[in-house]
Amino acid sequence: RMQNSRSKPCSCPSLKMREVASMYFTMVAAFLVILVVALQGSAPRQTDFPYKVPLDPQGLLELSWNVSYPEQAVHFQLLIRELHFGLLFGMSDRGEFENADLAVLWSDGHNSYFGDAWSDAKGQLHMDSQQDYQLLGARRAPEGLYLLFRRAFSTCDPKDYLIEDGTVHLIYGILEKPVPSLQAINVSALHGGLQRVQLLKPNISIPELPRDMKTMEITAPDVVIPSQETTYWCYMAELPEGFPKHHIIMYEPVVTAGNEALVHHMEVFQCTAAFDSFPHYNGPCDSKMKPERLNYCRHVLAAWAMGAQAFYYPEEAGLAFGGPGSSRYLRLEIHYHNPLVFKGRRDSSGIRLYYTATLRPHDAGIMELGLVYTPVMAIPPGEDNFILTGYCTDKCTQLALPAAGIRIFASQLHTHLAGRKVVTVLSRDGRERQVVNADGHYSPHFQEIRMLKEVVAVFPGDELITTCTYNTEDRSRATVGGFGILEEMCVNYVHYYPQTQLELCKSAVDPGYLRRYFNLVNRFNDEEICMCPQVSVPEQFYSIPWNTFNRDVLKSLYGFAPISMHCNKSSAVRFPGEWEKQPLPSITERLREPGPRCPPAPGPQPAAPIPLKLGQLRRD
């Protein structure tokens, strides 16, 4: 629009700016072509890209990356083992190919091109007006073609994905035929898929490891991976008899070579000390042959998911295992993800524990924050964005935490299938202070234990507020809280030290207020909803006619009604005190969403005052 006013000096800056910019960019482009050619030889070192995941189940595409927090940018190295006529790589909200932010390499059969593109709601590709996937180099090697590119976390291009902490859904697509142009690429016909990763790995310095450190591998013994998409494999291991108390101070994955794309995640659980022994087992976790007692092996010792690296405990703490009062029995669970249903693949993956007999100053502990597993917390059907909140109140932390506080250093977020976002915020004196852990693209299929970027100190009187966002658009009846896979949870397992007696700090709406809600809905809508006391809470939720009023009032209820607190030493033992009909924590000051940090736009004038020659101004 500014180009129209040629004669006005005021509008020139932008115009000239563009000309200058255009010339400049031409230079940059020429330089880059040269760079690409020049790089055909020098290989970047492996240590330049410490993180690595296969993108596709065959491992034809392999992504390595690093994160520069000073630059607020990610550098990607993409290895394409068999390049056909190009490929798409990018990011989108939940792994869909629509509304995605893409780097595209394509060939028209003669020449190849690279560009930053975006796909619209129909999957149509468009060149981005602002090119934010910056190509740094391309290099042929015996194993394939390497592409190197850089992407700032935030570009301020509204078409671009904002790279945030937590899960990022990476997508890839392979071009099998030449395409005349970017616009000609048909996204729906692509061979492609998605891979979830934590792109912004925290930048944590590795603590010094003691000399007497030993290792123990908890690995599956030569499993034949079932030829089905999803298998949860269970294997029981046991510690030596009389194994004394040790501290686990680190663990890392052991993945059988060649199976990197199949081993999706693994966890080691310790069984309860309530039983003296557990049967041996090596088979699918959902098998009818699996002994019932294995369900009592749920205390997490270690957890790994694809793309994760070794997990280090902070130098002041270790996770206790062995010794009296702890079970010798461990359960290894491996999630094999085999969408191409390979047959006869053998695997001996697992987790290698690093432990020491020289106990560190503190035992680490795990605490459950969020919602109690109860049907009183429910989500109406057909919601795209329904929020439930669980509270750990000041009253509970006052009672259960030591005066010096605890330090949370890692967190594992957990919901069932409807979960889309999870966040825990620390509040003190009614003011939100710090995000403990947040995942705005949370997936129930990608539940890692994540080291926090910053250790969070929690003191007596602090509040920990965990908020989960659910999508129930595909459901026709209410989703209630509970243990079932079609029921929901909202949990943050926080890893902290020093260990306290507080194992559970969770809440649910007061059941009396929920009864008032059922009554109100009944009367307001003139409907015959059975209010007979023998009808269960889920049945009452299932019978509600879900009009906008009943939905809104349920939200209002959850935002208003007092809560029942579970401030527990173990899942069944509460701390002494009154925990029913507790007031909701009130928040007087919220944390501000960090705005995207954009490069400054070219202002039409400099940010300095303009001197005027007006002479002396008049005095009164």
Added chain:
Amino acid sequence: RMQNSRSKPCSCPSLKMREVASMYFTMVAAFLVILVVALQGSAPRQTDFPYKVPLDPQGLLELSWNVSYPEQAVHFQLLIRELHFGLLFGMSDRGEFENADLAVLWSDGHNSYFGDAWSDAKGQLHMDSQQDYQLLGARRAPEGLYLLFRRAFSTCDPKDYLIEDGTVHLIYGILEKPVPSLQAINVSALHGGLQRVQLLKPNISIPELPRDMKTMEITAPDVVIPSQETTYWCYMAELPEGFPKHHIIMYEPVVTAGNEALVHHMEVFQCTAAFDSFPHYNGPCDSKMKPERLNYCRHVLAAWAMGAQAFYYPEEAGLAFGGPGSSRYLRLEIHYHNPLVFKGRRDSSGIRLYYTATLRPHDAGIMELGLVYTPVMAIPPGEDNFILTGYCTDKCTQLALPAAGIRIFASQLHTHLAGRKVVTVLSRDGRERQVVNADGHYSPHFQEIRMLKEVVAVFPGDELITTCTYNTEDRSRATVGGFGILEEMCVNYVHYYPQTQLELCKSAVDPGYLRRYFNLVNRFNDEEICMCPQVSVPEQFYSIPWNTFNRDVLKSLYGFAPISMHCNKSSAVRFPGEWEKQPLPSITERLREPGPRCPPAPGPQPAAPIPLKLGQLRRD
């Protein structure tokens, strides 16, 4: 952050870009200093700035401006009759000096400076990182100093005000002493004030006027303006006996010279034809001496407010007056705003009507959209942002509008003192299509009839949805709908042609559903609210304990409950049909908020694909 990575070619573009930009801006700054000096002579023509308002009550600051829609920018000419040591001019949400966007001219006693600044929530001034008030010139003249500057509607600087349609609150402040720097200016100690204007006047071509056009001045006869801040003056005029039907095709203000800063707004009303005659009157509208019958003179013929220009009817229509069935009596109402309580000022301002006996094809009409004046629509106390919505339903427009539709060409928004925003949207088949009129900075103290930028065609079956936003933070009890100044309204008077019988198309919540709400609140809160049927709706609202649940559920009620429609020929006569318990119009597609149009940020690479020298890509 990018400066840290000197060795990486990828991060250079931004860095170099800044250097180039910096050099460039230095040049521009030098150029502007020269420009300012050069302009000390050539006077811009008056027609360059067609709109004019005094900023202060003494008229020492006079603002003229023009609007360039192609450039999306406003050019300002500010005349400072008595310059002391500088001045502030700017815009803010509602005329406050905090969080304001300011152009500042200041002198340290020796030199003068101009800059774009912003004030924070405490009123402290800061230089803007992006200078968007672009100084175009400064010129001394016998009458004072002229400053010329330009401002784009949207700058994308988050500190800047976004200039939108509707009311803009301009603020000014005069520096009485030299200041060493911008930061040293103490905003709270300034002599300053605010002036409301419609900055973005529509760009309407003036229709051709007929040769037989006559004029009639409805002016107050030599009024002595009372020496008080606010006076509404009433004067009764009458048309000649036997005056036949004419069309008013234009009107303009007649403001007595020297009183430009005192005459705030003026309206001419026609009295009802129900009475044969009306008494003469010339005095304050709130005087006890004012005859009661003057309250029956409420049909708007013409309305003007400060900063407005002549009002032209579209060439196909005129406003009928005179002739049988219409009253000869007119009431002129003038709002004098005299904050400096000048004494003895004489005034003969009023409105000049341009009319013709050659009737145009269509009579123009006025229709009331929004909410019925009833206490069932209420706003809880202490709300900063409470929304009420009034509907003109498809059923009513289906019945009352001609098949060819009507054309809305002007609109006057109306609320009482708590109103902060008003918007009317046209919806067809459940999809929002067009904003009829919107004011995001609406003030009840500045109610103009505004020409629409685009004439809006409304057809049978269309819906017109009027939404008002209220602030009741200063109130301790509920604000109910009604005629009183402390009760509320939500109305859009739309001016349209051809005139139809439909005078009122408004709604209110179904009173039965509101009773259910009172019951529900009563039961839910276990409170003793008197539900006796003899208690009035306002009394019931006043007795509600306003916790978050009761507030939320009232919002849910208004968003869910069926409505009672007033689809009326006149305020008491409904069109035939069933108008009670009507369903709320459902909207399946909303208009998108237009995002701010920013100048494109300098991308690190051009928006063209980068050619790669990879050779032929492999074929399968």
